[in-house]
Amino acid sequence: MQSQTPSPATPRSENTSSAHDKVYRGLRTRIMHGELPPAHALTLRGIGREFEVSMTPAREAVQRLVAEGALFMSSSGRVATPELSNERIEELAALRALLEVELSSRALPRAHMALIERLQTINGTIAEAIAHKDAVAYIRTNLEFHRTLYLRAQAPAMLAMCETVWLQLGPTMRALYGRLQRTELPQFHRAIVAALRAGDEPGLRLAVRSDVTAGLKLLAS
Amino acid sequence: MQSQTPSPATPRSENTSSAHDKVYRGLRTRIMHGELPPAHALTLRGIGREFEVSMTPAREAVQRLVAEGALFMSSSGRVATPELSNERIEELAALRALLEVELSSRALPRAHMALIERLQTINGTIAEAIAHKDAVAYIRTNLEFHRTLYLRAQAPAMLAMCETVWLQLGPTMRALYGRLQRTELPQFHRAIVAALRAGDEPGLRLAVRSDVTAGLKLLAS
DNA sequence: CATGGGTATTTGTGATCACAAATGAAGCGA
């Protein structure tokens, strides 16, 4: 299918990972960064054509994303990005608050100066994305800000769960920030950096909770 | 492979779900209930033989379980139940505490008498499992106790994450309770029921946190 | 112009196959 070589089991040169993993990562970042709108349908053959693989790896990648809640599968097997109900959005926001407050709290004692400066650099990039009205770049750099901080918590399982929540919210965040068109850079990110610099744990917890909850509150349609 | 019918795409009679889902659910409950020890290896052909399907659905089920952390995949693609490090166990215990305290707190205002009685009945079943020294039955009914309570929280995404954590801890819990051989029924379950009955939210949160943390603390090998 | 039925196409599912890499065992030599 991919070109004209009917050879099964492509030799997989040196360190390149498996085909289904390539497809999985590609789709995952696209969904998490909000490059796909809610209720966007996908087909296995279409995915295979795009990533130049057959249906088998495409199916595995899709299956995995469905298991993580990044895609929704209808009873007939068709897959699409989810359209979240309001209750679901509120629940996921509560999960973000729960997990990210804990992660930031664990990262606080390990946060040294280099990290804080990196966070401020990312904040600058976020401001650029806002200026260019680039929703995808905004979402991507915003998540990068949070992930950079949480990586210091040294809690991989907790961070993985957090990213799963981000993944589920990806298309919804696109819809949100696409219609929001904000012009100022996020105020709570400044508060997070300030609390980190001051070693103020209650302030950090409050700032993170506010930042996470603020955006999603605007979805009470 | 399954018998002698070479027909592809088995017609899938009425309401029976797909083959890969049957395999997934079968393996998932086995892992979550602690029927498999840590580092237990599995092969795709073996799974297919056991569930009477071909390798394709077996691969999808395994892929999904790997994504959820229920199985570990080596660089060569071999899969086995995970052997968790102490840090990982502590982190998962912290996650359980975080999520389950929140879930119980949300379930509290909706907990009426019938629920409390059901929880007490389950506690009786747990006592039986302990008396029979049946580790698998103990784990299964213990999880049933928690799930019955958390279902009242009306928070499906949170409960799903919680079950994912249980899944990752499945083989480890088997190893724990297999060597523990406890004789008394869990004291904290009584405290949970009492706090529910009294409508005591701080007490409930403390009891749940203690119950979740107590068992896993014994793994500081 | 709307609507219904019937056909054609698309799409997911699962079995099978060929291949490569990894694993395990046997054999040989020091």
Place this chain on the structure above:
DNA sequence: TCGCTTCATTTGTGATCACAAATACCCATG
């Protein structure tokens, strides 16, 4: 006896195919 090499077997990977069901399309009829 131990270590290394070599070969056979096991195992995962991905492509392809046949089939069924769902969807889309089209034309005829009111």
